[in-house]
Amino acid sequence: MLPISYSPRTGQHHHNLRSYKGAVRSEQARWSLLAVLLLFLHDHLSCVTAYTGAAPTHAIAVPSTRSRPGSHPLADLVGSRLDLPWITSSVNSAYGPENRDFHADWFTPALPTQQAPIHALILDDTWTTGARVQSLAHALKIAGASTVAAVVLGRHIDPTYLPAKRLLGVIAGPVFDTTRCAVDADA
Numbered sequence: 518m519l520p521i522s523y524s525p526r527t528g529q530h531h532h533n534l535r536s537y538k539g540a541v542r543s544e545q546a547r548w549s550l551l552a553v554l555l556l557f558l559h560d561h562l563s564c565v566t567a568y569t570g571a572a573p574t575h576a577i578a579v580p581s582t583r584s585r586p587g588s589h590p591l592a593d594l595v596g597s598r599l600d601l602p603w604i605t606s607s608v609n610s611a612y613g614p615e616n617r618d619f620h621a622d623w624f625t626p627a628l629p630t631q632q633a634p635i636h637a638l639i640l641d642d643t644w645t646t647g648a649r650v651q652s653l654a655h656a657l658k659i660a661g662a663s664t665v666a667a668v669v670l671g672r673h674i675d676p677t678y679l680p681a682k683r684l685l686g687v688i689a690g691p692v693f694d695t696t697r698c699a700v701d702a703d704a
């Protein structure tokens with residue numbers, strides 16, 4: 518799992534992640550997130566594949582648990598720009614949007630029937646506890662995916678949470694730099 522950036526609840530990135538989808542969505546937020554995501558994948562998808570050992574063959578967005586039918590807002594935003602076919606997944610309605618735990622039966626992805634190995638790239642907007650991404654990654658492996666990687670636009674931070682205050686202090690100084698990522702930050 519590779520987060521692109523921390524996303525403090527009081528920050529602009531968080532605002533974009535909240536306002537790029539929904540009935541009254543912000544076009545400015547959409548272009549901003551799309552630019553960050555595509556630039557990051559251009560420069561750092563190789564950092565992901567260095568771990569998995571294979572370039573992704575398919576993309577999948579973590580399905581909304583708010584049961585909005587149709588495609589995912591992030592898949593809509595990215596469209597065909599990654600040149601990867603999208604996998605879709607059904608959602609177990611037993612788990613609500615506020616659920617924060619791993620569930621092996623939360624998602625049932627529909628993998629294409631093909632001989633070649635499937636290397637799935639999960640894309641999600643916000644990582645809070647990671648329960649949804651981890652549940653989907655598990656389901657993809659069970660369904661037969663050879664490798665699963667995840668890239669997340671924002672790692673949510675609650676600034677009022679005491680341990681997060683120390684983190685916010687550490688990351689306050691450096692300006693966000695798309696040439697570095699969490700994998701190669703120490704390089």
Ligand SMILES: [Zn+2]
Pocket residue numbers: 560561564697698699700701
């Ligand atoms: Zn990198």
